[in-house]
Amino acid sequence: MVRGFVFVITFLVLAVLEVGAQVQASEEGYSANYAREPRFRALVAYTDRAETAHVEFAEQGVEFFRRLNYGDGFYLDVTTRIDSCTYDQLKGYDVVVMLNGSPSTAAGREAFERYMEGGGGWVGFHAAAYNDARTGWPWFVKFLGGGVFHANNWPPQPAKLTMDAPLSHPVLRGLPAAFVAPESEWYQWSPSPRLSPDVEVLVSLSDDNYPIGIKDVVNWGDFPVVWTNTKYRMVYLNMGHGDLEFFDATQKLLFVNAFRWVVSRSPGGDPFLK
Numbered sequence: 001m002v003r004g005f006v007f008v009i010t011f012l013v014l015a016v017l018e019v020g021a022q023v024q025a026s027e028e029g030y031s032a033n034y035a036r037e038p039r040f041r042a043l044v045a046y047t048d049r050a051e052t053a054h055v056e057f058a059e060q061g062v063e064f065f066r067r068l069n070y071g072d073g074f075y076l077d078v079t080t081r082i083d084s085c086t087y088d089q090l091k092g093y094d095v096v097v098m099l100n101g102s103p104s105t106a107a108g109r110e111a112f113e114r115y116m117e118g119g120g121g122w123v124g125f126h127a128a129a130y131n132d133a134r135t136g137w138p139w140f141v142k143f144l145g146g147g148v149f150h151a152n153n154w155p156p157q158p159a160k161l162t163m164d165a166p167l168s169h170p171v172l173r174g175l176p177a178a179f180v181a182p183e184s185e186w187y188q189w190s191p192s193p194r195l196s197p198d199v200e201v202l203v204s205l206s207d208d209n210y211p212i213g214i215k216d217v218v219n220w221g222d223f224p225v226v227w228t229n230t231k232y233r234m235v236y237l238n239m240g241h242g243d244l245e246f247f248d249a250t251q252k253l254l255f256v257n258a259f260r261w262v263v264s265r266s267p268g269g270d271p272f273l274k
């Protein structure tokens, strides 16, 4: 009985302290901003008809975005059929994430082009940007900064990455000036997207890595790995090969930052301020 009484008193004292803290906080401006409803809409797209390492990345990627959505901070849809998404469907999303592929049909490409030209958001990983002479989608190459797939290291291996943009850039917030990223197949592009006046390179593979590779060796060359085409609300990240891409905290922070930055510039306003 006495124990119960002490418990109740303790509870009341804590409740009063809690109210007091909130009053003080509201006078100074509350430090947090809790969502009252899902803040935005995201579509995560991938194909299960790709090489094993790209499917492994995509499946872990879906799980990564599901975890980001714990507590229903946003509406999350997942599709393996990006080609069948119409413009009217895409325009309902603040961001489309492509984990390991891009539209391959005329209709799918047209819908995506219209979506991006109309202010859509895109976060693309690794093979989502792969293109070569057979891809036949000039708009997409320009969207990505003009580069065509040129070379890669093999096997996948870790690499030292350096930040190109100021660390105050929202995509690089909280990151060190350089870090060693987990093993990946790194794509080099030609011409380098850095040469495009529309591109801002955010992260590059450091020259310190050269020569990189055991079987297939890349010896030199400009090697951007994360960039944005400033004409669009987009970020491309070259990571995305295999099942070891989601274990490194620094790399995961980079992924969260990139996703958050694209979403934060939604035409309807920054949903994180809601």
Ligand code: ZN
Pocket (backbone or CB within 6 Å): 053, 054, 126, 127, 185, 240, 241
């Ligand atoms: Zn790959």
